[in-house]
Amino acid sequence: MDLSAWIADYTAYLKAHGYASCTLSRRLKYLRGLERFVVRQEMNSLEAFTPHHTPAFVAYWVRHEPGARPSPGLKCRSRFFKPHHHIALQYSLRSFFRWAHATGRLESDPFPLRVPVRGPYHFPQVTDYLRFLKEHKDLAKNSLVQIELFVRRFDQFLRAHQVSNWHQLQVHHLDQFVRQQASYSIGRNSPCS
8 A cells, every 4th residue: 555645735734734844754754663563464445444453553663663662651540551652653653644534534533633722611612622623633742731721711701891702802801801911821820829
């Protein structure tokens, strides 16, 4: 199976969404390894790849990729990944399969999304945005927590100002929210507080 056209399209997608070059090269290296693994397993398509193939792929990666070593592991449990699996490989694999499903290249997604954020939110798009950040932006957990806090404040601000849909959002709403957050930050960082 030749994934080069998929990999080229996925690379363009990652570049268009502002991924760093080091993240790009790491993800592409994993995908080339996935391509070799799929051929070795004699799969006719990526539809045949299931979460149960993941441990075998990780073992293949560690054995055949120059410089690959077993990972020290993950801090949290996962349905499909064991603690010794590479976290960067895990994110790369999930992201690629989700992209392939979202673009219609695969009928099913072997790694369906779980909602990673607490709700409820006034705007349902907030949950989608936070999920996108968690699954596709390769951000640190602490960064995600900070972004979620900020987005939650924005959602609450809009609700308090009776903004019920995005078409009602005006420049003065944004200006007022930014001013409010700036004064909050200044108050927190002042030596007297």
